[in-house]
Amino acid sequence: MRWIRRNLLGVVAVAVLVYLFIPIAVVAVLSFNKPEGKYNTSWNTFSLDGWKNICGVPGVCDSFMISIRIGLVSTLIATILGTMIAFALVRYRFRGRSSTNLLIFLPMTTPEVVMGASLLALFLNLRFPLGEITIVIAHIMFTISFVVVTVKARLQGMDPRLEEAARDLYAGPRAAFRYVTLPLVAPGIAGAALLGFSLSFDDFIISFFNAGTVVTFPIYIWGAAQRGIPVQVNALATLVFVIALLIVLISQFVGSRRRKALENDISKNPVNIDALLPKS
């Protein structure tokens, strides 16, 4: 009893983490399975088939590449547009600014089914052929809100005096943007882009409505689920997870090395108290 009382917080924390990671672990473990029959749901024997022949099932890698491509294009466009909207909303006072602020939230709160269906209706009415372009248009539409919100938060946190200081120090409007504003907002923009990409990459509902004959990775998996998901899908999913994990680890590692280098520098050059006193 006492042990539980003392370690309850730790126990709960571990339990929640386990709960979060079990599905991912299952996916990863089953990527090394050799399924018996159609469905890769129960463990049979260890095999590297899924990894060695990752594109072995027709359509897996094609759909994966299509999703990557759609993700990159729509992220690029949404990030540029969203960043510009965020700047306009934070920096300028104009008619309709507050209603724009409100409207930008709408796509985030609209149910995806509704948005997907109404976009489809729109494209059909315009007789716009469904395909990768319509998916990209749809993805830009819903990722842009997330970009605006993320970049806006970063911009609002920025001291306006920094830009004034840049202007004061001979930076024209372009130079001030290039050397002060952009570097300071860049982490926000990068975060927005990552968020936008992951939203686009795993979107199923809106894509499904507007894809026409194009098969994105989520659509492929959905289709495959009817017939039995091939091991290759598990392998690809695990790969995506590992890559994402590596990116996080590398950025952590670089950050901590920078901090260490700095601490080293400080211990070599301790703050000189005498330097603070006026020269006699």
Place this chain on the structure above:
Amino acid sequence: MVHDRERNVEDLHLSNLTKMFGDVAAVDDLTLTIPAGSFFALLGASGCGKTTTLRMVAGLEDPTSGRISIGESDITSLRAFQRPVNTVFQSYALFPHLDIFENVAFGLRRRGIKNVEPAVNAMLELVELAPMARRKPTQLSGGQQQRVAVARALINEPDVLLLDEPLGALDLKLRRQMQIELKRIQTEVGTTFVHVTHDQEEAMTMADTIAVMNAGRIEQLGDPASIYELPKTVFVANFLGQSNLFAGTRIASDSNMIEVLANGIKFLVPVQRNSATGDEIIVGIRPEKMTVLDIPDREKIPTGNNILEGTVVDVSYAGVSTQYLITVPWGQNITVFEQNVIVGDRSSVGDRVLVHWAPEHTFGLAGGETLLATTVQAMAAGA
């Protein structure tokens, strides 16, 4: 350009400068010449227009009307990045993503100067921060950040350096050190410094010339000692240090002295120290010019001194001096500072005392009826 120390520094002229925010004039028809190479302080309470004036000189705010020029050249329509003026911002505004070296080098790089290293190192040397060159601003103490801000502005050899409450974020001790430090740097580089502050002590310690601003206008301009010794308006008398003021009427005058009757008591005010034009005169005296005596010592008072009688209501000992609050017969509380040079008894609460001072320290101000209003306003601003 960077090492051209011999170049002529020129005066900064503000002519009829006005800045309206809606219907409110933040700066109201300001005309001012700031001599080249001087350490000039714009002193005033928050909202008096001093920072707006500074921002207009920097080019960060457009004047509603009026001109700004340096020597003969009109800079009114130049953008901030085109002006030969640099600013030390309140809370410094150092670029957090750049290290100290790059912060200081920023202005030179933007002007396309290739070899910035000697100039930056020399400047870091001047502000004694050479070992910190590769640190980020957040790893520096407040005082060090302050020096970086000064270095970053000064390296461009501006005609005028603007300082916006540069010491506001520092604690008292560091502030004292930086006051001396800034003064040293100014003497060393000879650039015109325009310093905006609400701290009268800071202005008096550092500046050659002080302009006391109130409601968008300059109330009084001069060197610290002459403004302090002879304030010309009730606002200045109360904002720059403290004053005891008594509203009265002229009853007699000769070529030297004016006799003023205030609350039934006669005061002598030297003619040269009276800035009131009419017969309504406010008699003013600084607290440290007055002496407290016990009633029996009346014969010790030199003839011709102004004398008041009153009751001590508060005594506060402040190390170098003792501050008395004394109620005079008509109910006003006056403040008297006494240097703690006397060993022995001090007057205590409840004592009946005499307060006297030489008429040469007295000053006369205009504006009988406005006394109370402006006093309250200035005290609120000063607090």
